Amino acid sequence: MEKEIVMSGIRPTGYLHLGNYFGAVRNYVRMQEAYSCFFMVADLHSLTTHPDTRELKTNVQRVLAENIACGLDPEKATLYCQSHVFETSELYLYLNMLAYKGELEKTVTFKEKVRQHPENVNAGLLTYPVLQTADIILHRASYVPVGKDQEQHLEMARNFANRFNHRYGDVFPEPKAFNFGEELVKVPSLDGTGKMSKSENQNATLYLNDSDDQIRNKLKKAKTDSGPTEPGTPKPDYIENLFSLMSLVSDESTVQHFETAYNDCTIRYGDMKKQLGEDMVKFISPIREKAEVIQHDQAYLKQIMEMGAEKARKSARETMQIVREVMGLNYF
Ligand code: TRP
DSSP: OOOOEEEEEEOOOSOOBHHHIIIIIHHHHHHHHHSEEEEEEOHHHHTTTOOOOTTHHHHHHHHHHHHHHTTOOTTTSEEEEGGGOTHHHHHHHHHHTTSOHHHHHTOHHHHHHHHHOGGGOOHHHHTHHHHHHHHHHTTTOSEEOOOGGGHHHHHHHHHHHHHHHHHHOSOOOOOEEOOSSSSOOOOBOTTSSSBOOSSSOGGGSOBTTOOHHHHHHHHHTSOOOSOOSSTTOOOOHHHHHHHHHHHHHSOHHHHHHHHHHHHTTOOOHHHHHHHHHHHHHHHHHHHHHHHHHHHTOHHHHHHHHHHHHHHHHHHHHHHHHHHHHHHTOOOO
16 A cells, blocks of 8 residues: 655754654654655745845755754655755645635734734745645645644645645645644743743753753753652642653653652752753764764765655656646646
8 A cells, every 4th residue: 555645844944952853853753664754844935034045055954964863764754855846836836826815814924924024024925835835735745744833834735725626626635734643742941931942042942952061051950949848749830841851851760760759858859950961961962963973974965855856856746747737737
């Protein structure tokens, strides 16, 4: 049986952090075994907000290197760069004729961008979800592993795909949000407010390229208090968060040790944070080191980008052949 198709995009802005790893990349790594996966670096999307392209190449290469260091295998999944697949732009153009100004203006991410950058409300920004739809349906993907923040874009992708199908013929499956395993893991930030994120408090986020000392220091500074004084005291959020982080990177027995210490009120948060720091270093440093090696290997990066582009374009060409045909654009 043919494997089902999974597609997702990663914006080449910012450094990968622990939240990206447990929320997204780890899922991709698992999916590459069971599905036919297309993972793409969304460099064209980044032009909607970052028109200066001087750092684009470095950023694209870094994203690729980091994702491969986390376990994405360019031999198993199709890893490619959006701008290398010209068919994306063609499909984007056709889909733009089926997308209405009103619905695009209602998109939450668009309204946010307008608020943040009123001086750069370009048409690409307005049609961002159309380009994203083109990315997905270009491979006739059924599943799109994305976080909650992309749900609206995905709903729009379903609308555009269905609209195309109704007007011209049944070409595209409905792309559905999808994640491996049950719940999406949320990685809490170290200051006890929300989850780790690229843009917010950098000291509360653990990046996959943080040095060992940076990791230790960030954990050392994580918020705690003087500890429980009575058995049965519920954990405050920021303590619960430390336990959550610990359960992601430490041994079961280590977590158990500190759970017991919490419950009998003998816990010393300094010790716990120290242990967590060491386990976090053990987890992050191999990824960081691997990413560094890859990032400096221009020949390897070129080779995987070419291989990815070739595989992605093959899939794209097949779809576009059908698209032009059902649209009646095949005049010769
Ligand atoms: N918009 C997505 C984000 O901000 C990135 C993206 C671009 C994407 N194209 C995609 C995600 C296609 C899934 C499928 O994270």
